[in-house]
Amino acid sequence: MGLLIDKIYWKIIWILTGLLFGIAGSLMILSGAFCADRFYDAGKVYDVEENGRKSCWNDTIHYDETTQALVVDTDTAVKNVYLLDKTGGWHDLCIRLSAMNGGELLTRLEFYDVNDVVTGSIDTVLAEGDNYIKTPADQFYRMDIVIEGQAGAAFRIDKLQFREKESLFSKSKFIIYLLPLWAGFMLLTGILYICFKKRFRKIPWYAPVEGLQKLFMYAGGNGEILHQRYSQKQKAQIRSGLFCSIFLITQICFIFQRYTNKGYRYLALICVVLLILTALLCWEKKLHILNWNNKFVTSWFLLWIISMLSDLIVEKRFAYMGYLMIFVMGFLFFMWGNMEHREWLLKDFIRGIRWSFLPNLLFCWLFRPVLPGYRYMGSWYSPGIFGLYILFVWIAFLAEMKFDYTEKPNIKHDLFSVCMLGICANMLWKTQSITSLLAAALAALIFSLKLWINRKKIRFFGIPMLLLVFFIGFTVNNYSIYHIPRMLHTEIKFSNDFYMDTATDHPFLLNVSAAEPGNNNRILYKLKTSVSLETLTSGRTLYWKAYLRDMNLFGHYYNATFWGSGHKPHNGYIAIMYRYGIFALVPYVMMILYNLIYAVRYFWENMYDDRKYAFFILADMLCCIWLLVMENLELPFGWICWYGMYLIMGVYFDGGKKEN
Incomplete structure (x- = not known):
């Protein structure tokens, strides 16, 4: 249709x-x-983050959390602003003030070099709104806002931007x-x-696609050897093991900081080999040409052809991704499409996620204690990344829930799954990752929809028992990640562990009331104190602006450089535009749109059949689309969410058509 x-x-x-x-x-x-x-x-632009705008490094000024404004405490107060980019070249300054309790603020701006020597100063009057100032020095790493004789004055800095050139945008x-x-x-x-x-x-536009499939038919014939050697059950277990290996190897690579220029290529090579083996293990019968003549596949091919052209013009850190996606991921999709029951490989993928969780869980219980006042990093080095991983484990265990207790194996299966869900819920909450928690809530909402649709087949009498087991899993994990590593004295720290305060979302405590005992819930703090989109998104809007200022036609080698170093964009759409040029966004948006349409259609057509894993498809795709807006999903052969988006496309790569 x-x-x-x-x-x-x-x-x-x-x-x-x-x-x-x-x-x-x-x-x-x-x-x-x-x-x-x-x-x-x-020219260069340096946006000072919210933390830098409200941080107080001395006792002359403090941040009032109630009014969310800086308050001057003494007759001579100093607000320090530190710059991470020490290259200099800043000629213009923009300060946007609000929430002032007076008409204006008499200030002296002092600029210091790395040796704390004053390189220039200027007296100025700051009013509510935007204030544009020419800096008297262009080489500095610190600016002091000195306020004299105005004790009790209050103001909020909504924007603090240093520029190499005067802003030209209108x-x-x-x-x-x-x-x-x-x-x-x-x-x-x-x-x-x-x-x-x-x-x-x-022009026979589709002919190259048919030629590519013929190449896949020739290569895929080698899968017959594996088919003769292993039974269907053994092949399924091997495929799950291969997926599990990909997730664990990638995790180890990131933890030990091997996702470098050279390390990435080794990781990509390993993942490519494992994906090819997975594809060969999909062989069941004589291969045939699939019908890939649909707009979803067109968008997919257009995206990776543009990336190949971009590679020819601009060298890439993630080199040859177009070739790898077309010839490796395309080969997997071809072999997958030739399977009699495509949901089998989907089941293997879900099982691979669940298998990878068991060593992660043991590692957390034995070696990674939760630290009071800090967001939990688990088996990763960052609470945000760990939250992304647990999110897909959460979806995987939800997808395995059956609610059909006419058979004893289903009862044991659901009890185990719901216990794991309780553990996942506790870990997700400990990470305080709003992005992952919202995605997990979305997945739970879709799961509730699935239960409602199938309510006539579900035995609801077991739900109280499941809720009890869920609570037990939640409580056991809450106890284990705090007490077991301390009792055994087995805590392990990674060199790149990023400790983030549960309230302020920063790797150190601010001198504000947010650091007081009891206010350690990041989500409530975020909702209570967010006065702008920048605050609500934890500063992601500044990342997006920095990337958008640097867009070009042919793409870039790697990440954008601002704040003195390279940073990821925290947005999949921006990442693709930045990496391959702005016009790569067009097929990318269409690919995501068709992904959503096909996922919804797959769910609608198979929502009564648990064997099709329709819930997983829809929950996975909706969560990935949400993560594309807020997280660094576009890391090739990187985090589990990248596989969750790109690999799952194979289920409906032919648009749901099985004719050749």
Whole structure:
């Protein structure tokens, strides 16, 4: 059955491409650079994070959590601002103030170099709103805001930005340039299409895909050897073991900081070999050509072809991803599509996630105690990354719940699964990762929908027992991760452990009331103190802006550099644009859109059949789409969420069609 969006697919591609063309052109006109290597060439920009704007390093000024403003305590107060980027070159400063209890603030701005020598100072009056100041020195790493004779004054710093050049961006001018450029692109390309429409239609666009499948048929024939050697059950267990190995090897690689330029290539090679073995183990019968003639596959191929072209022009840290995705992941999708029961490999993937959790759980109980006042890092080195891992374990165990107790094995199976869910819930809560907790709640909501749809088949009399077992798992884990490592004196610390305060979300306690005993719930603190999108997203908006300022046509080698070092974007869409150029966003957005449509359709068609794992498909894809907005999902062969998005596509890669 065709989709409505299929009929307007190329129109959407056309409109989005024109929009990006207009945006790129407008930014080049505004900056006056006309450079394809950086559309908005406005020099370096340093945005001070919220923590730096409200931190108080002395007793002359403090942060009032009730009013969320800085309050001057003495006649001579100093607010220190430290810069991590010591390269200098800052000529302009923008300070945005709000929540002032007076009309203006008389200040002296003093600038210091790395030797704490004053390199310049300026007296200025700061008013509510934006204040633009020319800095008297361009080489400094610290700025002191000195306030004299104004004890009791209060103000909040909403924005503190150092710039190499004066800001040239204007929303009105941007729109004025955007609209004619967009319209011009649409008009010109529309005329070209009308002129060459017949020639375009004569080109056999699908022929290379058929040729690729023939290559896969030849390579996949080797799977018959494994099919003759192992039974179906043995192959399933091996496939689960291979998935489990991928997750654990990747985790070890990250923990020991081997996801480097050289280390990544070794990791990618290992994962590629394991994925090829998994594909060969999918062989069941003589292979045949699949029907990949759909818009989802078109988007997928367009994305990786653009990445291959980008690789030819700009060297990449994640080199040859287009080739690996087309020839390795494509091979896996081909072998998967030839399986009689595609849900079997999906079951193996879910089992691989569950298997990987057992060594992680033991490691947490024996060696990784929870520290009071800090978010739990578990078997990883960061609470956020550990939360992402536990999220997919949570979804995997939810997918295994059957609620059919006519057979004893189902009772034992559900009791074990719900106990693991209790453990996962406790670990997720300990991480205080809002992104993962919201995704877990979304998965639980979808699971509730599944229960409601199948309510006639479910034995609800066992639910009180399941709730009791869930609570037992929650409590046991809460006890174990605190007491067992301390009793055995077996605590292990990683060199890159990132301890983050449960309230302030920073690796050290601020001198504010948030650090007081009892206020250690990050989620409540975040909801209570968030006054902007930057605060609510833990500063992610600053990452996004830094990346968007650096967008270009052909992509970049690796991460953007700001705050004195490289940082990940915390957004999958921005990561793809930055890595492969802005036009890679078009097929990427379409691929994600079709992913969502096919996942919903798969759930709708198979929601009454637990063997199809329809819940896992929908929960996994919705959570991945959410993580794309807030997390670094786009790490090739990286965290489990990357596999959760890209590998699961194989279930409906042919659009649900089985004809050849």
